[in-house]
Amino acid sequence: MTITTMGVVGAGQMGAGIAQVAATAGLPVVLCDLNEAALERGRASISSSLSRMVKKEKISQTDADAALALIRVTTDTAGLADVDIVVEAASEDEAIKAKIFASLDAVCKPEAILATNTSSISITRIAAVTQRPGQVIGMHFMNPVPMMQLVEVIRALQTEDTVFRSVQALAETLGKVPVDVKDAPGFVANRILLPMLNEAMFCLHEGLASAEEIDTVMQLGMSHPMGPLALADLIGLDTCLSIMNVLYDSFKDSKYRPCPLLVQMVDAGYLGRKTGRGFFSYE
Incomplete structure (x- = not known):
């Protein structure tokens, strides 16, 4: 066709x-x-x-x-x-x-x-x-x-x-x-990407570094064009949480557990660029 x-x-x-x-x-x-x-x-x-x-x-x-x-x-x-x-x-x-x-x-x-x-x-x-x-x-x-x-x-x-x-x-x-x-939870792109973003959120949640510093590490250290937290804001934190929940519910593996900070920010309505506030401010 x-x-x-x-x-x-x-x-x-x-x-x-x-x-x-x-x-x-x-x-x-x-x-x-x-x-x-x-x-x-x-x-x-x-x-x-x-x-x-x-x-x-x-x-x-x-x-x-x-x-x-x-x-x-x-x-x-x-x-x-x-x-x-x-x-x-x-x-x-x-x-x-x-x-x-x-x-x-x-x-x-x-x-x-x-x-x-x-x-x-x-x-x-x-x-x-x-x-x-x-x-x-x-x-x-x-x-x-x-x-x-x-x-x-x-x-x-x-x-x-x-x-x-x-x-x-x-x-x-x-x-x-x-x-x-193949039809599997997260397919390939998000099976790899979202756990990485989630781990960056855990780094922030645990106070390892600021959001800006975490993104700088990935940009300058790994040549990423955009840091993981800024990317999460672009995707939408509600979407990130939905995908992590699909992965966690599907595999029942703790490595896919959504970061508590991500859950809290979605609960607060801080969804990233589309709401003007996420890990960074866009207002």
């Missing part, structure tokens, strides 16, 4: 980024969110990102305008009825995703592929809530989507080979590098 149109559910940081790269590649996109204000923020974020790319001479103004024109926004999932693939990019909550996939299954055309951008949740369980489990797949983009090349392509136990090949080809069309990854 050749994919020529895309739907994206969720107009947050990841959903807006996915819509942007699809439109930049010339695909008409339907960006769907239940919240009108979220759609407005998503569209503004895309416009701002495209403007930065124009200033950096990565694309022309004509190309930026054309990409923005290819994105249609809606609060009604019925607007996704005719797209070839829908990529869900909602909150990292299995119950929310299951509800979305059941809804998409009822709305989308029979041959449509249903993909999830989940960073840790079982694709097999998500597929099982639909009447088309063979057409469900994981398509995990990295953040920020317009800049990062990797896409983890994760087959559910039920995913058909033709669907996998179509999604691999789509990732390449979007200018990404697809990597075939």
Whole structure:
């Protein structure tokens, strides 16, 4: 199946980024969110990102305008009825995703592929809530989507080979590098990344060094472009906690125990960049 149109559910940081790269590649996109204000923020974020790319001479103004024109926004999932693939990019909550996939299954055309951008949740369980489990797949983009090349392509136990090949080809069309990854908690990227971020949080929690000093160690000592605590703020501390909980609940191994400081900060509403405060201040 050749994919020529895309739907994206969720107009947050990841959903807006996915819509942007699809439109930049010339695909008409339907960006769907239940919240009108979220759609407005998503569209503004895309416009701002495209403007930065124009200033950096990565694309022309004509190309930026054309990409923005290819994105249609809606609060009604019925607007996704005719797209070839829908990529869900909602909150990292299995119950929310299951509800979305059941809804998409009822709305989308029979041959449509249903993909999830989940960073840790079982694709097999998500597929099982639909009447088309063979057409469900994981398509995990990295953040920020317009800049990062990797896409983890994760087959559910039920995913058909033709669907996998179509999604691999789509990732390449979007200018990404697809990597075939097994359906397991955290997949590969977050199975490695999140425990590292969590350990940096334990270093802070135990008073080994300040947040700035911990990030400096990793940047200057390990050549990381961004320190782990700043990266956690960018990802969103609530998302970090959700992924750590998936790993801990799945493996029952104490090495995946979320840092108490992370839990406390999420409880306080300090979620990182999106709230203006996390391990660093962004106000």
